[in-house]
Amino acid sequence: MVRQPSINAQNRTPLSTERIIEAALHIVDGQGLGRLTMRRLGDALEVEAMAIYHHLPRGKEQLLDGLVAHVAAAPADASAPGRWQDVLRAWADGYRGRLLAHAGVLPLVVTRRNPAALAATLASLREVLRRGGVAEDAAAVAAHTLLGYVIGHAALEVRGTADDGAAARIASGEDGAVDWDARFRAGLGVVLGGVR
């Protein structure tokens, strides 16, 4: 006779790295990076904070690395059909949306050492350009420029949404709110238009 495991003792879904990262991302998205603590994360998972260390031995460091990987590793589809300009435009739209949706992890993406995440994304951009017939050197430069622009623009947007009003008008002489979508597309045009 086989025992039903769900009946006894602690019948809750066990912890896993994936569940931990997801719960952490949920906290960051909802309450901000500053409120992500091991204790609060434990609460959200209905577990003592110390249980997390069993799955992430490097502790909070490893947790933050996981968040970066989850958000920043989003390569372009090099096998997509169409002009490389359109493929990159579509990727950039998606990547920007990703960064804005998880704005709280942006400071981590910016400085945290996590080679694999961004390197893979960068390689996919080069591949799109290479397949599109752009020379190797120019492709490397363009991939770098594009990723830099998307990340930098997302950073400006995250900061900017707060000072659309009076502050921006006073300090910059700009008239009213910024249409960020249009701004981003226009800047994207500048970057892609500069690739030869």
Next chain:
Amino acid sequence: MVRQPSINAQNRTPLSTERIIEAALHIVDGQGLGRLTMRRLGDALEVEAMAIYHHLPRGKEQLLDGLVAHVAAAPADASAPGRWQDVLRAWADGYRGRLLAHAGVLPLVVTRRNPAALAATLASLREVLRRGGVAEDAAAVAAHTLLGYVIGHAALEVRGTADDGAAARIASGEDGAVDWDARFRAGLGVVLGGVR
């Protein structure tokens, strides 16, 4: 008879917001953002941590805002002679150097609300373009694109210096170390070349 103030009691230079910010920046540059604590900052200033609150009533929040202002507010010289391309290239070089020299505050520049600092910088870029004969709309787009690129590229550089070696080669197929200076200049050419 006038008393000599320097003789008595606590004859040390009194605290000031400027001294506090400078000491904080020194800690961040030397030991990283994570090691900037009010207590350590107090030690560096030879004062109890609580004394800082007398000069920065909003506490650490205000301290971090001050760091961002100190690093990110570096406008271009709109009255400089020469082609606008050269003026912006010179500004970009300087701004990049600034961000890299204080890489520890980069995550703060990226997300911390501090309208004045970036808005003033942005306005100066627009002014350079406007004086150079670029149309208002195109100037606004280009200023935004340029600042976004410089910040984003600096972020990639800060992260990248760690994975120049094997990690980058494996993940990206790139051959060896990246010449960041050349990369930056080339990307700058792409961005400026795209402005019409």
Next chain:
DNA sequence: ACCTGAACACCGTTCAAGT
């Protein structure tokens, strides 16, 4: 006005112990 000392409510992390 400017700084100190003690205290409070938190942190991340370790370590031995439970099941």
Next chain:
DNA sequence: ACCTGAACACCGTTCAAGT
């Protein structure tokens, strides 16, 4: 193997008190 409980060395910040 997986989780808990108590403990340690830190945090930022408040508040009353000193000069």
